[in-house]
Amino acid sequence: ETGVTQTPRHLVMGMTNKKSLKCEQHLGHNAMYWYKQSAKKPLELMFVYNFKEQTENNSVPSRFSPECPNSSHLFLHLHTLQPEDSALYLCASSQKDEYNEQFFGPGTRLTVL
Amino acid sequence: GQNIDQPTEMTATEGAIVQINCTYQTSGFNGLFWYQQHAGEAPTFLSYNVLDGLEEKGRFSSFLSRSKGYSYLLLKELQMKDSASYLCAGMDSNYQLIWGAGTKLIIKP
Numbered sequence: 001e002t003g004v005t006q007t008p009r010h011l012v013m014g015m016t017n018k019k020s021l022k023c024e025q026h027l028g029h030n031a032m033y034w035y036k037q038s039a040k041k042p043l044e045l046m047f048v049y050n051f052k053e054q055t056e057n058n059s060v061p062s063r064f065s066p067e068c069p070n071s072s073h074l075f076l077h078l079h080t081l082q083p084e085d086s087a088l089y090l091c092a093s094s095q096k097d098e099y100n101e102q103f104f105g106p107g108t109r110l111t112v113l
Numbered sequence: 114g115q116n117i118d119q120p121t122e123m124t125a126t127e128g129a130i131v132q133i134n135c136t137y138q139t140s141g142f143n144g145l146f147w148y149q150q151h152a153g154e155a156p157t158f159l160s161y162n163v164l165d166g167l168e169e170k171g172r173f174s175s176f177l178s179r180s181k182g183y184s185y186l187l188l189k190e191l192q193m194k195d196s197a198s199y200l201c202a203g204m205d206s207n208y209q210l211i212w213g214a215g216t217k218l219i220i221k222p
Contacts, residue, residue, distance in 0.1 A: 056209075
């Protein structure tokens with residue numbers, strides 16, 4: 001238990017569906033992250049929020065839309081995804097400072113049919 | 114560009130020692146992290162090095178050479194539960210983590 005929770009743990013969706021992934025951190029951190037993890041590839045940073053403000057968007061397609069209503073919650077809204085978007089989506093949080101150890105949630109295994 | 118290289122897969126025997134190497138190229142450098150990730154689970158923090166040398170933590174040790182852009186994770190007295198992927202990540206000048214693809218470690222009895 002890392003103090004970061006994610007729901008759902010597994011999600012299967014069609015290309016025309018709309019769904020949302022949820023992340024919550026109970027660590028009092030000020031930064032939250034979305035990563036995509038595909039088999040045998042490095043973790044791909046998608047979005048970073050510092051104090052609820054988005055500071056990074058690594059050229060992520062607009063079919064992925066993040067939302068950070070407060071410093072404890074982070075959402076990833078999904079719309080008209082492609083089969084190649086199937087992956088493990090990991091949320092992380094950290095106290096953004098010189099150390100910046102990131103704590104990860106268990107991830108959502110997404111399958112797009 | 115920024116890059117982290119580590120072997121894709123390694124195999125070792127229970128009770129033995131294994132060293133997982135990592136080379137990094139980052140824009141600026143603010144430290145090197147190692148994480149462990151069991152299949153289907155979240156990555157969990159193992160170690161952080163920012164100065165040259167060896168940091169020991171129980172059965173696990175991590176080494177850093179900044180001049181060589183090199184780190185390794187040393188696992189002693191291997192146990193079956195150590196079968197996992199080990200992720201190397203360098204922190205750049207913006208305190209952003211640059212991740213390697215991970216090394217899958219297989220432990221055999």
